[in-house]
Amino acid sequence: MSTKATYGLLATFSKTPEFFTATGKVRDAGFKKWDTFTPFPVHGLDDQMGVGRSKVPIFTLCGGLFGFCLGMLITFYMNGFDYPLIVGGKPYWSPVFPFPVMYELTILNAAFGTLGGMFIMNLLPRHNHPLFEYEDFIKSGDDTFFIVIEKADPQFDLDKTKAFLTEIGAEEVHVVEA
Amino acid sequence: MSANASTATTGVASSGGKKDFSTIALIVGVIGIIATLIGLVMDLSHGYGRVGQSWLIGFGFWMAMLIGMLFLTQITYLFDAGWATIIRRQWENAFAAFPFMALLIIPVVALPFFVGDNSSGAIWKWMDPTYMLPGIHGHTVEHDALYIAKAPYLNTPFFIARLIAYFLVFCGLGALLRKHSIANDTAADPKHYIACRKISAIGIFLTAFATTFMAFDLFMSLSYHWFSTMFGVWFFAASMRAGLAGTVLLCNFAAVKGWLQGFYNKNHNYFLGCLCLAFTVFWAYISFSQYFLIYNANIPEETFWFNIRELNIDGTKSTWWWVSMGLIFGHFLIPFLILLFYKTKVVRARLMGICTWILLFTLLDMYWNILPKQKSADNILGYDVQQFIPNIWDLAAIVGFGGIVIWATLRSAAKNSPIPLHDPRIKESLNAHQ
Numbered sequence: 001m002s003t004k005a006t007y008g009l010l011a012t013f014s015k016t017p018e019f020f021t022a023t024g025k026v027r028d029a030g031f032k033k034w035d036t037f038t039p040f041p042v043h044g045l046d047d048q049m050g051v052g053r054s055k056v057p058i059f060t061l062c063g064g065l066f067g068f069c070l071g072m073l074i075t076f077y078m079n080g081f082d083y084p085l086i087v088g089g090k091p092y093w094s095p096v097f098p099f100p101v102m103y104e105l106t107i108l109n110a111a112f113g114t115l116g117g118m119f120i121m122n123l124l125p126r127h128n129h130p131l132f133e134y135e136d137f138i139k140s141g142d143d144t145f146f147i148v149i150e151k152a153d154p155q156f157d158l159d160k161t162k163a164f165l166t167e168i169g170a171e172e173v174h175v176v177e178a
Numbered sequence: 179m180s181a182n183a184s185t186a187t188t189g190v191a192s193s194g195g196k197k198d199f200s201t202i203a204l205i206v207g208v209i210g211i212i213a214t215l216i217g218l219v220m221d222l223s224h225g226y227g228r229v230g231q232s233w234l235i236g237f238g239f240w241m242a243m244l245i246g247m248l249f250l251t252q253i254t255y256l257f258d259a260g261w262a263t264i265i266r267r268q269w270e271n272a273f274a275a276f277p278f279m280a281l282l283i284i285p286v287v288a289l290p291f292f293v294g295d296n297s298s299g300a301i302w303k304w305m306d307p308t309y310m311l312p313g314i315h316g317h318t319v320e321h322d323a324l325y326i327a328k329a330p331y332l333n334t335p336f337f338i339a340r341l342i343a344y345f346l347v348f349c350g351l352g353a354l355l356r357k358h359s360i361a362n363d364t365a366a367d368p369k370h371y372i373a374c375r376k377i378s379a380i381g382i383f384l385t386a387f388a389t390t391f392m393a394f395d396l397f398m399s400l401s402y403h404w405f406s407t408m409f410g411v412w413f414f415a416a417s418m419r420a421g422l423a424g425t426v427l428l429c430n431f432a433a434v435k436g437w438l439q440g441f442y443n444k445n446h447n448y449f450l451g452c453l454c455l456a457f458t459v460f461w462a463y464i465s466f467s468q469y470f471l472i473y474n475a476n477i478p479e480e481t482f483w484f485n486i487r488e489l490n491i492d493g494t495k496s497t498w499w500w501v502s503m504g505l506i507f508g509h510f511l512i513p514f515l516i517l518l519f520y521k522t523k524v525v526r527a528r529l530m531g532i533c534t535w536i537l538l539f540t541l542l543d544m545y546w547n548i549l550p551k552q553k554s555a556d557n558i559l560g561y562d563v564q565q566f567i568p569n570i571w572d573l574a575a576i577v578g579f580g581g582i583v584i585w586a587t588l589r590s591a592a593k594n595s596p597i598p599l600h601d602p603r604i605k606e607s608l609n610a611h612q
Contacts, residue, residue: 043611044611053520057518057520061518088474088476089476090474096469096470096473097470097473097474099466099470100470
């Protein structure tokens, strides 16, 4: 076993409104490396935490554009360049007849882009998470809300942050070591 | 929200400003319709059908919007959608326009038989057995093998019977859904909601059939040699796009200036914006598929329809080619790319802008499908094609039908509660969330 270091502070809440208000206060305090864990989806929590829109759509767009160009290139190379054949009086290559190829590849690669983008933006895959060291972490899937402020946050100070979390209404504050 | 809850119970009282606007809409609508009627009579007395096509463009555009709303209402009932409840009342208001649309299809069908000496085939050439078909073969409709084969379906009495059936479906469903929803405002009872779901379950099939066959009859049969099973789906796609765009404009005007202040928020815009994006793709898919299948099969019976929308007699590109390009880029690519952005769907001005854009191009789409017509001419083909030249009668018809539809909608909005107060899903709709 390696020596354990402090990962961060975990504050628990048992009521949604208190948790929701506290989340806004953490945001306003200017913390950057922190997260929340809830047993069910809480509407508006993204705005309350101050996180912006997901960046995954950018990956989707890039994947889609790549797929479209790939489809165009494949059909152009095969039908217009490598082995030109006249089929049904159509030109060797036009954007019309191979459109289904481009269209399908757009969708396929957009889907790959989305999947890949989701993995990249969520820093997946990962096999373990330091928070699992907290023995009651499973409660975040049952009846308890967590706010976790990481030690990596520039504003983090064990005592001050602990006092801050208690002040904004945390019921318990635990030091998570991993 | 609470400040506006009081206005909900007094919908009539809160409608101060919009009665004036609905009167203006009525006056403009009546003037537009009368102007088009005069044009129609003048045109038909010379045996021309151009203003008849203006009439069909105006009718097709506004009817598409209303049919889209009828579909949306039934779809949201069938899926038990909570978010759409407050928007559904605006659709129900628009259904008040169906009977007027039924009334306004009569002149364009009836007048060719009564005005002019030989104009019964001026709009739909198959209506006149003695109509000389354009082309080098030189025969009339009654000797046309394609007409003879289609005559059991494509004859005037059956055409009129079908039109009556379509409007019975549209007016009937519109009235039934309205009746139940409005009755629920005063005497709240879940039975109304359940009845509406049952009506929608049957109605969605009836609406789909009526829409498809109305598109075949009114628009596809303008060029009756041509046939495409996709055509009905094209009109459905156009309907959904026009219906959604019209809904966005109506709801946002009502949210800024009228009866939806405080109820309608950016989440509703987001949902409608997502549907706008979906049906932008759907429209492109349908329109392209129709072109693609005919292009690949390469059968002259079908390809001529696209040829007259692309080429002049000397092989150069005609005006319709530019309209076609306008549709590909303006009606699909630009709205598609713009609607991909999240901000477009939640920022009111942007969504209203793109919806106005979509409506303008829906109109262009109507032109593209209705106006190109082969006319006898002294050249190697024996015909030339009516080009894309909008005229004052088009404008009169579009504005005229628009005035009537807007008047009917606003009149209904002034009479009824702005939202379905006691709908089982009203809270869900008011608190709709992404």
